[in-house]
Amino acid sequence: MPIDRYPAIITRGVDAHPTDAAIFCSGDLSKALEYTMAPTGQRAGLVMIFRGPLLRPSFKIPPDEASVEDPEAVHRDYPHIHDDGLTRWRSRAPNSTVFGYEEAYGYWIPGDPFTALAAVLLVGDIAECLD
Structure with missing residues (x-):
């Protein structure tokens, strides 16, 4: 997903609003990476990693x-x-x-999104991540 979603993720534990709204994710990292940078043309993006049993x-x-x-x-x-x-x-x-x-x-995510969120990966050009 676009890097500009990072503030929502660190504030709420997920980029969805409300936090119990439907989200779309995959256990296949290559599928997740399809949505990381391509939609925006940016050279950096995010991948959220969730604890599957909590979804x-x-x-x-x-x-x-x-x-x-x-x-x-x-x-x-x-x-x-x-x-x-x-x-x-x-x-x-x-x-x-x-x-x-x-x-x-x-x-x-029926419970606390921070409990379900295992990690957030920053992917791509590190200079763009720091901007």
Whole structure:
């Protein structure tokens, strides 16, 4: 992600606002690096590294509402309903349009983001990082 997101990360533990909003991440460092510098053309960027077990998927495929043990919690945690023509799902992301992308990369942090955040890597030209 762009280096200008660093103040948000060190202030809140994640660049999302609110901090329990959907985030998109991958366990594959090469995938994360795709989003580090290319979108902005900068020569430096950031990669957040999270403790995976502290993240939750940002979506749920709704079963029959009658079979859900706590429907209020599902509605609270996944308030948005989406349908891409193939799949209908509940999500934390208000504008999710393709289930496959959210299924692969969509997460949220239900607790303290600083506990979930393991490291922040500065990647690229060190002179640009210091500017």
